[in-house]
Amino acid sequence: MYTIGQVSEMFSLPVSTLRYYDKEGLFPGMERQSGIRKFSERELEALRVIECLKRSGLEIKEIKQFMEWCVEGASTYPERKKLFEARRKAVEEEMLRLQKTLDMLRFKCWYYDTAMQDGSEDRLSEMIPDDLPPEIKKLYDNAHS
Amino acid sequence: MYTIGQVSEMFSLPVSTLRYYDKEGLFPGMERQSGIRKFSERELEALRVIECLKRSGLEIKEIKQFMEWCVEGASTYPERKKLFEARRKAVEEEMLRLQKTLDMLRFKCWYYDTAMQDGSEDRLSEMIPDDLPPEIKKLYDNAHS
DNA sequence: CCTTGACCTAAAGTCAAGTTCAGGTGCTAT
DNA sequence: ATAGCACCTGAACTTGACTTTAGGTCAAGG
Numbered sequence: 001m002y003t004i005g006q007v008s009e010m011f012s013l014p015v016s017t018l019r020y021y022d023k024e025g026l027f028p029g030m031e032r033q034s035g036i037r038k039f040s041e042r043e044l045e046a047l048r049v050i051e052c053l054k055r056s057g058l059e060i061k062e063i064k065q066f067m068e069w070c071v072e073g074a075s076t077y078p079e080r081k082k083l084f085e086a087r088r089k090a091v092e093e094e095m096l097r098l099q100k101t102l103d104m105l106r107f108k109c110w111y112y113d114t115a116m117q118d119g120s121e122d123r124l125s126e127m128i129p130d131d132l133p134p135e136i137k138k139l140y141d142n143a144h145s
Numbered sequence: 146m147y148t149i150g151q152v153s154e155m156f157s158l159p160v161s162t163l164r165y166y167d168k169e170g171l172f173p174g175m176e177r178q179s180g181i182r183k184f185s186e187r188e189l190e191a192l193r194v195i196e197c198l199k200r201s202g203l204e205i206k207e208i209k210q211f212m213e214w215c216v217e218g219a220s221t222y223p224e225r226k227k228l229f230e231a232r233r234k235a236v237e238e239e240m241l242r243l244q245k246t247l248d249m250l251r252f253k254c255w256y257y258d259t260a261m262q263d264g265s266e267d268r269l270s271e272m273i274p275d276d277l278p279p280e281i282k283k284l285y286d287n288a289h290s
Numbered sequence: 291c292c293t294t295g296a297c298c299t300a301a302a303g304t305c306a307a308g309t310t311c312a313g314g315t316g317c318t319a320t
Numbered sequence: 321a322t323a324g325c326a327c328c329t330g331a332a333c334t335t336g337a338c339t340t341t342a343g344g345t346c347a348a349g350g
Binding site: 019032035048049052055056074075080081084085088089093094095097098101104105106108109113115116119120121143144 | 220229230232237247249250251253257258265275289
C-alpha cells in the first residue's frame with residue numbers, strides 16, 4: 001500500500017495529477033483510510049494502463065469508461081478487447097506518420113548541413129527533387145509522399 | 146497560386162486553421178490580392194514543414210520562430226539545423242516510447258483474447274509474469290520495463 | 291504547545307490550439 | 321437587382337488536461 005506522495009515519486013507524476021485522475025474516476029474503488037488514499041498494486045497497474053492508453057491518444061473520459069468496464073467484470077471482455085485493438089491500430093498508424101516525420105527531419109538536417117557548407121541554398125534548389133544523393137532522395141520522397 | 150479554400154482541400158485543413166496559422170505569423174510575406182490570400186508553392190512547402198514540426202511536438206510560436214529564421218537568410222542556417230537535429234532526437238525518443246506502448250497494447254489484445262476464451266482472468270493471473278508464452282512475455286517485459 | 295509536513299477538498303485559473311460568431315466585401319448566375 | 325458563394329476581420333468562445341489557490345485535518349518532533 002502506497003500514499004499518493006510515494007506513487008507521485010514512483011511515476012514522476014505531480015500529486016495534483018493523481019488526485020485529478022481519481023476525481024475523474026480512473027481509480028474506481030480505491031481504498032481510503034480516514035480520508036487518505038491508499039494505492040495498492042491494482043492502482044499501480046491501473047496507472048500503467050492509463051499511461052499506455054493516454055500515449056495511444058485516448059482521452060481521460062474514454063479511459064474512465066474502460067475502468068468502468070473492468071469493474072463490470074467478465075461480461076465486458078469483448079468491449080475491452082475491441083478498445084485495445086482499436087488503440088493498437090491507431091498507434092501503428094501513428095508510427096507510420098512519425099516515420100514520415102522523421103524522414104522529413106532527417107532530410108532537413110542534411111539540407112541545412114549542405115546549406116552551411118555551401119553558404120547558400122542555391123545549389124540545393126537545383127538538386128531538388130531529382131538530383132539528390134540516393135539516400136537523401138529516399139528520405140525526401142518518403143517525407144513528401 | 147491557390148486560394149485559401151483550395152489549400153484547405155489539398156491539406157484537409159479547415160480554412161479557419163489556415164487563417165489562424167497566418168495570424169500567428171507562420172506564412173511571413175504571403176502575397177495578397179485586394180485582401181485575399183494567395184498561397185504560392187512557397188506557402189505549400191511552409192505548410193508541409195509546419196505539419197512536420199507540429200507532429201514532432203513543436204508549438205506554434207516555435208514554428209513561427211523558425212519561419213522568421215527563414216526570412217533572415219543564410220546567417221540563421223546553424224539555428225535552423227540545430228532545431229531540426231533537436232526535433233529528430235525528440236521524435237526518435239517518441240518512437241521508442243510508442244514502441245513500448247504498442248507492446249503493451251498487443252499484450253492486452255492477447256490478454257483479453259485469452260480471457261474471452263477462458264471466460265475469466267483466473268488462469269491469466271496465475272501466468273503473469275513468469276508463465277506467459279515466450280512471444281507474449283517479450284511484449285509484457287518490454288511494456289513494463 | 292506549536293510548528294512542520296503530508297495529506298484532504300472545492301473551486302477557480304491556465305494554456306495551447308483551434309473554432310465560432312457577427313458583421314462586411316465583392317463576383318456571378320438567375 | 322438580388323441571392324448565393326467564397327473570401328475577409330476582430331473578438332469571443334471552446335476543449336482537454338492539468339495546476340493553483342485557499343482553507344482545513346492530523347500526526348510527529350523540538
